[in-house]
Amino acid sequence: MSTVGALLRKELRMELRTRESVPAMALFAVTTFVVFHFGLDRDRLEGELASGVLWVTLLFAAMLGVNRLFVAEREQGGFDGFLLAPVDRSALLLAKALALFAFLVAVELVAVPAFAVLLLGPGIGPALPELLGILLLADVGLAVVGTLASALAIQTAARDLIAPLVALPLLIPVVIAATRATAPLLLETGAENVPLRWLGTLGLYDMVFALLAYAVFDFLLED
Amino acid sequence: MYGKGLRTLSAATCLALGAAFALVFFYAPLDADQGFIQKIFYVHVPMAIVALLGFVAGAVMAIGHLRTGDRRWDLRSYVAIHLSLILGVGVLITGAIWAKASWGHWWVWDEPTLVSFLIVFLLYATYQPLRFSIEDPERQARYASVFAITAGAFVPLNFLAVRLAESLTHPRVLSTTGGALPGSMRLTFLVALAGMGLLFVTLWKYEMASKHATAQLRSLRRKLGGEEIASPGRSAAPRTAAPAHPGA
Numbered sequence: 001m002s003t004v005g006a007l008l009r010k011e012l013r014m015e016l017r018t019r020e021s022v023p024a025m026a027l028f029a030v031t032t033f034v035v036f037h038f039g040l041d042r043d044r045l046e047g048e049l050a051s052g053v054l055w056v057t058l059l060f061a062a063m064l065g066v067n068r069l070f071v072a073e074r075e076q077g078g079f080d081g082f083l084l085a086p087v088d089r090s091a092l093l094l095a096k097a098l099a100l101f102a103f104l105v106a107v108e109l110v111a112v113p114a115f116a117v118l119l120l121g122p123g124i125g126p127a128l129p130e131l132l133g134i135l136l137l138a139d140v141g142l143a144v145v146g147t148l149a150s151a152l153a154i155q156t157a158a159r160d161l162i163a164p165l166v167a168l169p170l171l172i173p174v175v176i177a178a179t180r181a182t183a184p185l186l187l188e189t190g191a192e193n194v195p196l197r198w199l200g201t202l203g204l205y206d207m208v209f210a211l212l213a214y215a216v217f218d219f220l221l222e223d
Numbered sequence: 224m225y226g227k228g229l230r231t232l233s234a235a236t237c238l239a240l241g242a243a244f245a246l247v248f249f250y251a252p253l254d255a256d257q258g259f260i261q262k263i264f265y266v267h268v269p270m271a272i273v274a275l276l277g278f279v280a281g282a283v284m285a286i287g288h289l290r291t292g293d294r295r296w297d298l299r300s301y302v303a304i305h306l307s308l309i310l311g312v313g314v315l316i317t318g319a320i321w322a323k324a325s326w327g328h329w330w331v332w333d334e335p336t337l338v339s340f341l342i343v344f345l346l347y348a349t350y351q352p353l354r355f356s357i358e359d360p361e362r363q364a365r366y367a368s369v370f371a372i373t374a375g376a377f378v379p380l381n382f383l384a385v386r387l388a389e390s391l392t393h394p395r396v397l398s399t400t401g402g403a404l405p406g407s408m409r410l411t412f413l414v415a416l417a418g419m420g421l422l423f424v425t426l427w428k429y430e431m432a433s434k435h436a437t438a439q440l441r442s443l444r445r446k447l448g449g450e451e452i453a454s455p456g457r458s459a460a461p462r463t464a465a466p467a468h469p470g471a
Contacts, residue, residue: 148373152353152366152369152370152373153353155357155362155366156353156356156357156366157356157357157358158352158356159356161352161356162349162352162353162356165349165352166346166349166353166370168345169342169343169345169346169349169377170346170373170374170377172342172381172384173380173381173383173384173385176384176385176387176388177384180388197387198387201383201384201387204380205380205384208376208380212372212373212376213373215372216289216369216372216373219289219365219368219369220365220366220369222365
């Protein structure tokens with residue numbers, strides 16, 4: 001646990017000092033909302049369309065973070081350093097996933113209010129508690145699968161291409177569940193209840209992929 | 224070693240596929256709603272089932288590779304996934320033809336099985352580029368196995384999620400598992416399924432035998448000290464270490 005803490009602290013300190021990922025992801029998300037405004041030619045969105053725009057934007061913003069996640073390890077020999085240390089290798093997976101989770105939460109702190117101001121028709125206030133729950137559940141899935149895809153792609157010659165190509169299909173169930181769960185919250189006629197089965201799907205997905213990533217991650221480091 | 228029993232297996236495959244097509248055209252009744260076009264079902268559905276099972280088999284073989292460290296398991300997994308990808312193209316094409324004939328569109332989004340299959344296919348389409356962009360053969364095998372296991376576990380989860388997404392608005396009309404079929408149709412379907420399964424196994428064994436023979440040939444040439452075969456360069460296919468030569 002202390003290993004994970006140390007790695008996570010390193011991760012967050014690096015992000016605070018270099019500001020490589022989160023500002024770019026947040027800016028990307030806001031710009032994408034503007035692009036959607038012109039692409040769809042709509043001033044106000046609600047219901048399924050609003051939910052879809054929000055989640056597709058967050059997904060693509062997450063891809064930026066996924067692409068950068070292991071770059072420092074690869075370019076500055078962090079993998080060798082980590083492998084020389086007598087610690088459990090899964091600690092790196094957990095620390096990276098937690099870091100990506102933190103990045104996603106930070107991005108959403110900017111992106112969701114921006115979405116509410118720029119594009120969302122109905123007020124976001126009444127939907128907020130449920131939306132927070134969905135966001136956190138989906139972020140776990142995004143973080144776990146993103147970390148796995150990033151680790152899979154980082155040693156390849158075409159890593160910027162491979163990571164999204166692997167991660168996007170794997171994340172489609174998250175997109176399905178998150179958009180379906182969010183859509184009733186953003187209706188013009190007022191927020192309706194979130195169907196519980198989507199939260200269940202998200203939870204199941206998070207659990208399965210967390211176990212799976214834990215099982216296979218070691219093999220990506222063995223060198 | 225992979226060549227053993229190939230002749231019998233090939234004969235059985237031809238027999239099963241021949242019987243399946245004979246049953247499809249002369250025995251199975253015309254579907255009351257869809258007529259003749261429904262017969263594509265006997266190609267499309269077995270192909271899809273075999274392709275999905277091939278993906279899962281690839282994942283199981285990849286587990287074998289990671290557990291034992293034996294690169295031959297990676298080769299087996301690679302060949303299985305490769306074949307499944309080829310079958311997958313067939314599934315998508317026959318599915319599109321069926322959709323066009325019975326619903327009037329080349330693609331319908333409210334058929335969860337078809338949509339899930341497309342997602343799985345898109346995921347596995349990354350398998351070859353992933354392999355191709357890793358030069359070190361040992362690392363290539365290891366990363367490909369990790370991918371195969373992840374993707375193999377994703378297959379059932381994805382089907383669950385997509386089906387959940389559609390089931391409320393669109394009740395399933397035709398059970399594609401053959402559960403609700405009348406007897407004659409079910410028999411035809413089962414024979415077609417067996418034929419397609421045999422075809423997969425036969426092709427898999429052929430491909431394995433061919434790869435095995437190539438590797439053996441290379442090692443023999445090296446032993447003779449003859450000119451090195453031009454290195455194939457970067458490749459998505461696993462480069463097997465020379466197999467243990469009998470008597471060497």
